[in-house]
Amino acid sequence: MNSSEVTTEKKNKRLIQIISIILPIAVAALFGIKIEGYDLTFLPPIYASINGLTAITLIAALIAIKQKQFKTHEYLIKFCIGLSLTFLLMYVAYHACSDSTSYGGTGLTKYIYFGVLISHILLSIIVIPLVLYAYLYGITNILDKHKNIVKFAFPLWLYVAVSGVVVYLMISPYY
Secondary structure (H helix, E strand, O other), rough: OOOHHHHHHHHHHHHHHHHHHHHHHHHHHHOOOOOOOOOOOOOOHHHHHHHHHHHHHHEEEEEHOOOOOHHHHHHHHHHHHHHHHHHHHHHHHHHOOOOOOHHHHHHHHHHHHHHHHHHHHHHHHHHHHHHHHHHHHHHHHHHHHHHHHHOOOOOOOHHHHHHHHHHHHHHHHOO
């Protein structure tokens, strides 16, 4: 790599680090904001469906790369990132305008729900830099680093997408 490429890579890594720190903090801070007068109660099934579509698209992207369909893989991953951003915007909008819903289940289902929810939240924070680094290395054709990080990013991202649907399905009777 020449010095210009090294500088660009350092800037991109710094940007990923900043996004990876600021995004979860901003989302957490937005939970303290309540905007009155907007009924966004229609959003949870939509953003849960977006999580489901993300999971399906991630699997399609895996199949595409295994079949050496590089452009298809790239487009599918870009679509997944767009879906995740759309999910995040809807999720934040809903929670900024709506009261939190309490889970009403009891016994073992309550423990399962909170186990899935807590792992979903924690892994959604962890997966942010992994996905961004994987994407950076993919689009800059640094394939050895891309492959190494995707070993972790893919299963975590897939888990976050699927567990988001599970969390929605478990809490939906209590909306």
